Amino acid sequence: MTNSNTFEPLEVHLYGQLRQLIKHSKPDEDTVMMVDFIENETFREFVQRLGLSQSDIGDCFIDGTLAKHSTILMPGARIGLFPFNMVLLCGGQHLKGHGYTRDDVDIDYY
Amino acid sequence: MSKILRVNMNDLSHKWESVPSEHAHLAGRAFTTHYVNSEVDPMCHPLRAHNKVVISPGLLAGTLAPSSGRLSVGAKSPLTGGIKEANAGGLTATRLAKIGLRGIVIEGAPSGDDWYSILLGKDSCEILKTNDYAGIGLYDLIGKIWKKYDSKPGIIGCGIAGQRLLRGAGIFGNNIENSDPGRYAGRGGLGAVLGSKRIVTIISDDSEGSRPEPKQKEKFEQGRKALVEALNKHPVTGKLNNDEGKPFGGLKNYGTNILQNILNEAGGLPTLGFSSGRFKDAAKISGEAVHDLVDRTKKKFGDKSEGRYAHSCHPGCIMACSNAVPYEETGKLHVSPLEYESAWALGANLGVGKLYDVAELNRLCNDLGLDTIEAGNTIAMFMEGGIIPYGDGTAAIKLLKKAYDSKSVDGKLVCSGTKIAGETLGVTRIPVVKGQALPAYDPRPIRGIGVTYATTTMGADHTAGYTIAAEILGIKGEVTDPRKMEKADLSRAFQATTAYIDSSGYCLFIAFCILDDDSGFAGMKDTFDGFIGHEYDVTEYGLKVLKNEREFNRNAGFTKEDDRLPEFFHTEPLPPHNVTFDVSDEELDKVFEGM
Numbered sequence: 182m183t184n185s186n187t188f189e190p191l192e193v194h195l196y197g198q199l200r201q202l203i204k205h206s207k208p209d210e211d212t213v214m215m216v217d218f219i220e221n222e223t224f225r226e227f228v229q230r231l232g233l234s235q236s237d238i239g240d241c242f243i244d245g246t247l248a249k250h251s252t253i254l255m256p257g258a259r260i261g262l263f264p265f266n267m268v269l270l271c272g273g274q275h276l277k278g279h280g281y282t283r284d285d286v287d288i289d290y291y
Numbered sequence: 292m293s294k295i296l297r298v299n300m301n302d303l304s305h306k307w308e309s310v311p312s313e314h315a316h317l318a319g320r321a322f323t324t325h326y327v328n329s330e331v332d333p334m335c336h337p338l339r340a341h342n343k344v345v346i347s348p349g350l351l352a353g354t355l356a357p358s359s360g361r362l363s364v365g366a367k368s369p370l371t372g373g374i375k376e377a378n379a380g381g382l383t384a385t386r387l388a389k390i391g392l393r394g395i396v397i398e399g400a401p402s403g404d405d406w407y408s409i410l411l412g413k414d415s416c417e418i419l420k421t422n423d424y425a426g427i428g429l430y431d432l433i434g435k436i437w438k439k440y441d442s443k444p445g446i447i448g449c450g451i452a453g454q455r456l457l458r459g460a461g462i463f464g465n466n467i468e469n470s471d472p473g474r475y476a477g478r479g480g481l482g483a484v485l486g487s488k489r490i491v492t493i494i495s496d497d498s499e500g501s502r503p504e505p506k507q508k509e510k511f512e513q514g515r516k517a518l519v520e521a522l523n524k525h526p527v528t529g530k531l532n533n534d535e536g537k538p539f540g541g542l543k544n545y546g547t548n549i550l551q552n553i554l555n556e557a558g559g560l561p562t563l564g565f566s567s568g569r570f571k572d573a574a575k576i577s578g579e580a581v582h583d584l585v586d587r588t589k590k591k592f593g594d595k596s597e598g599r600y601a602h603s604c605h606p607g608c609i610m611a612c613s614n615a616v617p618y619e620e621t622g623k624l625h626v627s628p629l630e631y632e633s634a635w636a637l638g639a640n641l642g643v644g645k646l647y648d649v650a651e652l653n654r655l656c657n658d659l660g661l662d663t664i665e666a667g668n669t670i671a672m673f674m675e676g677g678i679i680p681y682g683d684g685t686a687a688i689k690l691l692k693k694a695y696d697s698k699s700v701d702g703k704l705v706c707s708g709t710k711i712a713g714e715t716l717g718v719t720r721i722p723v724v725k726g727q728a729l730p731a732y733d734p735r736p737i738r739g740i741g742v743t744y745a746t747t748t749m750g751a752d753h754t755a756g757y758t759i760a761a762e763i764l765g766i767k768g769e770v771t772d773p774r775k776m777e778k779a780d781l782s783r784a785f786q787a788t789t790a791y792i793d794s795s796g797y798c799l800f801i802a803f804c805i806l807d808d809d810s811g812f813a814g815m816k817d818t819f820d821g822f823i824g825h826e827y828d829v830t831e832y833g834l835k836v837l838k839n840e841r842e843f844n845r846n847a848g849f850t851k852e853d854d855r856l857p858e859f860f861h862t863e864p865l866p867p868h869n870v871t872f873d874v875s876d877e878e879l880d881k882v883f884e885g886m
Contacts, residue, residue: 196552197545197579198538209580209646239526239541245558245568245736245867261556266526266541267549269557 323365349796353388450660514817521811572644636667648684
């Protein structure tokens, strides 16, 4: 495995209950955790590395794009990590297709 | 037996009509749309006597169906020049349904300078001269009315902005506690239409009324139970905490403003007048921030704290996505609710990142009778035009306060809507469709909502094409896979489903659990069909509403050229995705081709 230290770390923005991964975090501030990058790691593997299960996770984003299980993370990526009860409501629902609340639809923009 | 009340403001008379049998299924948006399309001259001046205000509780309002107490208000919109329906929670839908009113049609306009209120009870209607209700803030007004009428009536009406015929005005409604006039059928300038009828309030007392009974009780009850169960167990619409006492239901904990952080991460949160998709201070004005403020003030002030989350916007709402934002220093109520669209319009959109400032702007809108989305976008025009700086919450508050002064030109302009203010101030980046300002989702990275903004009859309106319906139809309707649908077909399908839900009285958010739960979808349909005693196809019902609306707009002079987004969305890439709105005109035209 490539030495992760040679790559820019992942910038993980935590929300809701997941903010607890950082001590003394506040709900009205950005809660950001820098995590080592691992080459060829998928989003699913990344979530597992944090000690979370898929059922802990809501709608998440990688550089502003809805995260899918199989997405390969890139160095320096901004990851928005939301808990299971934080998901897109109207106006963004059609961005879905990520597999967490529905695994039978793969659509972007609708 | 439901009735229709027709009020003629020319001579201050009224009469009761029975609901024609062929219209028995019409309620909410379907009702208002039918009557506006049938009876209002599409070419009339929207703020003169020939326009009509049509009001209707959703079909299931007043029943035990969960979260079904929405009220629709319709008219020709002074903001768009087309047909309009806006809906809201509050008390009035339930009150009207319980006194057997399917709808109210208000026509004409009185001569003279007097102001009136309509007082409704079971089989009673009085048109009262209430000059003392005009020209005052709405917090004072609703307090005054509940002091006078001890039946805790529902109240809707128009504030100072509507009374002055300014096009950013919405129709306010009192909340369950009567602590805030913040339940708004906000969009389209409908408050100004009511003002043009010289009506300040419609007060409804259901103390002699009774709960509407479904025709097929067993079917209705079966559907109701299924929907309640589906809503309660869903992580978005469900209970506040899980069995371990940890936060569970997203809407109860964070309200609709849960979206502030989500849209920010998605890069689709319109910021600084639609010039970026990310706002550096989104977290400070988010639903999480409100939740935290409520908890802090509860800890500090105990039972005296008036801050709330998991707050119901109407009787019988079990999703309870509303909130009450407290003052940090006293724990007393600042504003209720602070919804996502309002926090966006008055926050991220203006670059204002102080929760206090955003709540204060929202409170001022509620007091003046303004739609928060239109008001926020209008203030953005003052910023875009260099009158006040982006990010200056204090200046925005000062500007909005000028609206109380009837002689202030700035005050009138800030209540007049985004298009009028933008054009007056020499702005060329004016985010409107058909004259109505865009809500809280940038159409460049989220093109689906852009198609809805462009093509809906309502002017830019996210609720007109509640996009969740795409998946509902994709999974449970005739369409089996949204991937196989053309964008145009899909947009039309979810606009139709939205029209059905808007007619049912259900809050659009019930659709959220329906997405994941077949029994919830069946519950929605069974309650609707069981109440009316007839089976209705969801899409077919909704399409009829849309056809009526399209017909009105066509007769009002709208063409496909009106179904377009402003030029700058096509030419200015939005960071961080750096994309433009690239859906072709041909594709937009396909949405309602042949309708």
